[in-house]
Amino acid sequence: MSKGKDNTIFFELGFEELPVSALKLIQKDLTKKILDFFESEKVKNIDVQLFLTPRRLVLFIKNLPEKTPAIEKIEKGPQENLFFEDNRPTKLAEGFMKSRKLNPSDIEIKDGFVWYKKLEGGVEISSLFIKNIFNLVNSLEFEKRMKWDDTNIVFPRPIRWVNSFFNNQQLEIKIGNLVGANFTYGNRNTGNLKIPFFNGYDFLEKTKDNYVVLSFEERKQMIVDKIKDISENQGLSLIWDEELLEEVTYLVEYPVIFKGKFDNRFLYLPKEIIIAALKQHQRYFTLENEKGELSNYFIFVANSPYASYEDIVKNNQRIINSRLEDAEFYFKNDIARSMDEYENRLKKTIFCEGFGSFYEKVERNVKLVEYIFGKMKMEYDPQILKEAGIISKFDIATDMIKDGKEFTKLQGRIGYHYARLKGFDENLSKISYEHYLPVNVDGDKPKTLLGKIFSISDKVDNISVAFVSGNKPTGSKDIMYVRRDTLSLLSLLVYENIEIDLYEIFKFSLELLNQKDHLEKIIDYVKKRMEIFLQDYHSIPYDISRSLLQSSTFITSDIKMRAEKILNLKNDFDFRRMVEGQKRVSNILKNISHVELKDKNFENVYEKDLYEKGKDVLMVNKKYFETKDYDSILKNLLSLVSYINDFFDNVLVNDQDEQKKNKRLALLFFIKNIFMDFADFSYIVFEHVDLKKEKL
Amino acid sequence: MYFQDVYLKLCNYWADNGALIYQPYNSEVGAGTFNPATFLKVLDEKYYRTAYLEISKRPKDGRYAENPNRFQQFYQFQVIVQPAVDDIMDIYTKSLEYIGVDIKRHDIRFVEDDWESPTLGAKGLGWEVWIDGMEITQFTYFQQIGSIMLKVIPVEITYGLERITMFVQKKDSVLDIEWNKEYKWKDVMLQQEREYCVFNFKESDSDFIMSQFIKSESEVDRLLEKDLIYPAYDYLIKCSHFFNLLDARGVISQKERANYITRIRNLAKKVAKKYVEGKR
Numbered sequence: 001m002s003k004g005k006d007n008t009i010f011f012e013l014g015f016e017e018l019p020v021s022a023l024k025l026i027q028k029d030l031t032k033k034i035l036d037f038f039e040s041e042k043v044k045n046i047d048v049q050l051f052l053t054p055r056r057l058v059l060f061i062k063n064l065p066e067k068t069p070a071i072e073k074i075e076k077g078p079q080e081n082l083f084f085e086d087n088r089p090t091k092l093a094e095g096f097m098k099s100r101k102l103n104p105s106d107i108e109i110k111d112g113f114v115w116y117k118k119l120e121g122g123v124e125i126s127s128l129f130i131k132n133i134f135n136l137v138n139s140l141e142f143e144k145r146m147k148w149d150d151t152n153i154v155f156p157r158p159i160r161w162v163n164s165f166f167n168n169q170q171l172e173i174k175i176g177n178l179v180g181a182n183f184t185y186g187n188r189n190t191g192n193l194k195i196p197f198f199n200g201y202d203f204l205e206k207t208k209d210n211y212v213v214l215s216f217e218e219r220k221q222m223i224v225d226k227i228k229d230i231s232e233n234q235g236l237s238l239i240w241d242e243e244l245l246e247e248v249t250y251l252v253e254y255p256v257i258f259k260g261k262f263d264n265r266f267l268y269l270p271k272e273i274i275i276a277a278l279k280q281h282q283r284y285f286t287l288e289n290e291k292g293e294l295s296n297y298f299i300f301v302a303n304s305p306y307a308s309y310e311d312i313v314k315n316n317q318r319i320i321n322s323r324l325e326d327a328e329f330y331f332k333n334d335i336a337r338s339m340d341e342y343e344n345r346l347k348k349t350i351f352c353e354g355f356g357s358f359y360e361k362v363e364r365n366v367k368l369v370e371y372i373f374g375k376m377k378m379e380y381d382p383q384i385l386k387e388a389g390i391i392s393k394f395d396i397a398t399d400m401i402k403d404g405k406e407f408t409k410l411q412g413r414i415g416y417h418y419a420r421l422k423g424f425d426e427n428l429s430k431i432s433y434e435h436y437l438p439v440n441v442d443g444d445k446p447k448t449l450l451g452k453i454f455s456i457s458d459k460v461d462n463i464s465v466a467f468v469s470g471n472k473p474t475g476s477k478d479i480m481y482v483r484r485d486t487l488s489l490l491s492l493l494v495y496e497n498i499e500i501d502l503y504e505i506f507k508f509s510l511e512l513l514n515q516k517d518h519l520e521k522i523i524d525y526v527k528k529r530m531e532i533f534l535q536d537y538h539s540i541p542y543d544i545s546r547s548l549l550q551s552s553t554f555i556t557s558d559i560k561m562r563a564e565k566i567l568n569l570k571n572d573f574d575f576r577r578m579v580e581g582q583k584r585v586s587n588i589l590k591n592i593s594h595v596e597l598k599d600k601n602f603e604n605v606y607e608k609d610l611y612e613k614g615k616d617v618l619m620v621n622k623k624y625f626e627t628k629d630y631d632s633i634l635k636n637l638l639s640l641v642s643y644i645n646d647f648f649d650n651v652l653v654n655d656q657d658e659q660k661k662n663k664r665l666a667l668l669f670f671i672k673n674i675f676m677d678f679a680d681f682s683y684i685v686f687e688h689v690d691l692k693k694e695k696l
Numbered sequence: 697m698y699f700q701d702v703y704l705k706l707c708n709y710w711a712d713n714g715a716l717i718y719q720p721y722n723s724e725v726g727a728g729t730f731n732p733a734t735f736l737k738v739l740d741e742k743y744y745r746t747a748y749l750e751i752s753k754r755p756k757d758g759r760y761a762e763n764p765n766r767f768q769q770f771y772q773f774q775v776i777v778q779p780a781v782d783d784i785m786d787i788y789t790k791s792l793e794y795i796g797v798d799i800k801r802h803d804i805r806f807v808e809d810d811w812e813s814p815t816l817g818a819k820g821l822g823w824e825v826w827i828d829g830m831e832i833t834q835f836t837y838f839q840q841i842g843s844i845m846l847k848v849i850p851v852e853i854t855y856g857l858e859r860i861t862m863f864v865q866k867k868d869s870v871l872d873i874e875w876n877k878e879y880k881w882k883d884v885m886l887q888q889e890r891e892y893c894v895f896n897f898k899e900s901d902s903d904f905i906m907s908q909f910i911k912s913e914s915e916v917d918r919l920l921e922k923d924l925i926y927p928a929y930d931y932l933i934k935c936s937h938f939f940n941l942l943d944a945r946g947v948i949s950q951k952e953r954a955n956y957i958t959r960i961r962n963l964a965k966k967v968a969k970k971y972v973e974g975k976r
Contacts, residue, residue, distance in 0.1 A: 013777045017805075017807075017808070018807065054806075079701065144810065144821060147839065147849055148780055148837050149779070149782075150779065156821075158780075158837070188789075188804065189802075189803060190800060192789070258801075282829055288963070303803060303805060304801075304804075306800045307803055311828065312828045315828030315830060316829040318868050319829045320856065321764075321868075322763060322766075324763050325764065325765075326763055326766060383908065678751040
């Protein structure tokens with residue numbers, strides 16, 4: 001054993017095939033957990049290597065000292081007078097010393113208390129490791145855990161063997177009923193052989209000889225290389241699917257790649273259906289030819305180094321043909337149904353308990369669409385809108401989506417294909433998937449106008465229903481996907497520059513649901529998400545967003561545009577003066593109800609100048625607002641600042657004469673509103689606020 | 697190897713491994729789990745091994761015998777090993793060798809599939825077992841039965857007998873499976889498969905079945921009050937089958953669906969509870 005820092009721990013946890021999600025979680029979080037754990041024991045600069053296969057978790061932890069660093073600490077003990085009586089230790093003192101293994105030399109008396117030396121650390125790394133490693137692994141947030149024997153141990157799947165070494169020394173690690181040993185198992189499909197080994201060093205070799213490739217990256221590369229090999233030979237190319245590749249790599253210990261082919265009579269089915277049948281259940285890769293058409297060849301990855309090529313390919317082909325026949329069964333039945341039948345089916349399908357069927361949901365969506373078009377001063381044939389509404393949701397009532405488990409992810413795409421087959425034109429058919437877009441902030445947006453407006457309506461209705469049905473998001477709970485819908489709604493409105501007022505839309509949406517109360521809560525929620533959206537995706541700080549979210553309208557695209565103008569100016573000295581100018585005004589008006597400016601006969605030149613300047617700015621800005629020339633507006637607002645400062649420096653607002661005072665307050669309200677037309681700058685925060693000017 | 701030989705061999709294999717060879721239940725069930733030899737017996741929480749054939753009826757899965765793999769009725773071979781043993785996966789793979797599968801030449805995979813029967817209030821974690829991409833077995837460590845968390849964990853191994861035989865006999869369709877020397881699967885089953893598909897999808901009398909459901913449901917409670925647990929459980933099984941028939945006819949809306957499932961689960965819970973109380 002080495003005294004230096006070059007010790008190595010080897011650890012292998014063997015289990016029955018672990019779910020991919022659990023493996024991904026271990027990959028993502030375990031290394032950091034281990035580093036943090038050793039760090040908390042003052043062991044730093046270690047090297048953790050993690051290997052994962054479906055049946056084992058392997059760790060090599062290198063650069064370890066033999067023991068954790070020892071640290072001497074002085075701790076406070078009992079009061080002196082409890083510890084000594086007539087200069088002799090009391091019973092309490094004896095017990096105290098004994099339980100802490102203290103010698104008289106470890107003790108000191110100070111300030112009427114006993115202080116004692118305590119040694120921390122100095123623990124053997126190997127015993128520290130075996131005591132803690134399983135708890136570290138099991139502290140990960142696995143979705144599900146199970147029990148499999150008479151111990152109370154739980155894990156995502158049963159654990160069947162464990163090995164651990166400190167350099168060459170086998171460690172007596174215990175997990176449930178298992179004790180550390182020196183044998184592992186080979187690939188299940190080569191006979192699941194029990195393999196003895198001596199230490200961590202020959203483990204790598206022994207496992208490799210038994211068809212276990214420990215490294216995820218190595219397995220992945222094996223798959224990618226072989227797929228390229230096989231497909232390019234035939235002028236085909238892989239339809240790249242990183243998610244599938246990752247999953248398949250986690251499903252095997254030794255990838256062996258095969259090519260199969262399904263009956264080409266299925267190629268008339270929509271491409272997505274075929275790909276879903278191959279991918280979702282069977283985890284097959286699909287190929288396409290030079291023209292980008294789907295080929296009837298497919299690739300699959302087995303875990304069987306001795307497999308007989310012919311058998312394995314034939315068997316897999318048989319399965320996929322039968323899956324495609326199942327898809328065809330759904331497809332034929334679905335196509336045979338008329339749109340009227342689907343309308344009836346939608347009427348029978350619940351959208352949300354207490355808030356009607358999907359048919360009623362579609363009706364609300366359509367009314368929202370009409371409302372939005374109305375606001376945009378556009379007209380649309382109501383018959384077409386009704387049709388579009390049904391097209392958007394009818395695939396929910398198809399057998400393919402309802403019953404075909406592996407096809408449910410195709411919601412939207414199925415509707416599109418079926419609508420086309422039913423003779424609806426391209427743009428109208430697209431509603432079916434476009435109205436779900438974007439699925440995330442950077443995702444594809446709807447391309448058609450109808451798609452955009454239906455998407456907005458769908459999400460607004462979803463959000464409203466979630467709130468009124470008591471399913472608003474709380475903590476990690478969000479069963480109606482309100483967060484996702486809100487983010488998607490905001491990004492659509494902002495990036496597509498759709499100028500609608502969310503206040504009005506949600507108000508109308510709630511009217512459709514015969515609800516009055518929830519508007520405030522919804523708007524507050526959506527505003528919060530807007531702040532987060534601007535911060536996360538556009539680095540616009542919260543204070544700027546807040547300054548713009550005080551307005552009585554809620555037009556997201558405009559808010560973002562203004563926010564960016566403010567952001568550009570935030571380090572500008574003049575801008576800072578302007579903000580402080582508005583703050584002076586706002587501060588004095590705090591807790592005062594609005595006073596209308598009626599009497600414009602100002603006796604004082606400062607009042608008069610401020611009023612005249614304000615009137616001027618207001619008039620000029622009015623024009624700029626029409627063209628959204630926000631740079632000019634800001635510049636214009638800036639020109640007010642010196643008048644404000646002059647006013648405050650020379651006029652006492654709180655005059656004893658009530659009439660004078662009210663007139664001045666009214667003037668300040670008038671000025672404040674000129675700013676508020678753009679933003680409530682009093683929300684803007686500067687890092688070093690100059691307080692002098694704030695004192696009035 | 698004939699279809700009936702696969703069955704006989706599995707019986708022998710599991711009998712050699714200590715299983716009590718039981719029989720399919722005398723009432724329509726969706727899976728071997730419904731047989732009281734599983735549902736009730738695992739609640740005993742003691743050493744127990746059984747193996748039996750089950751006739752699995754799933755009205756909605758019928759395809760008028762036009763799909764090579766999907767039928768409204770098929771045969772399961774059900775095994776319970778309680779408590780689970782450490783080498784249960786090896787014991788299982790050896791059973792495949794016993795029926796003539798050279799497992800090294802094929803790709804055997806344990807693919808994550810957590811099993812749940814919402815009507816029985818039963819849950820477990822486990823896998824589908826695939827051989828060359830075909831699902832042949834459901835392999836589950838039960839965690840909960842009749843909404844009761846289990847202390848002694850059983851493994852349930854459910855073989856799809858047709859699937860395995862197709863594999864062994866290299867057939868493309870269940871219909872072509874050789875049952876014995878003279879008969880194919882379709883000779884025995886085709887007519888009834890087609891007739892049941894018509895019945896399940898078109899001809900079953902929903903009103904009649906609905907009334908049967910409601911009567912059976914109250915029968916469970918009535919019989920439980922008299923401590924007749926097995927007879928009460930029979931009526932729960934009937935409820936479950938009636939529900940499946942109504943579902944196949946498409947007369948149950950989504951909302952009602954969840955409601956029916958909850959009703960059956962509540963019955964299962966009551967039966968399981970009564971059974972466990974009786975054992976104490």
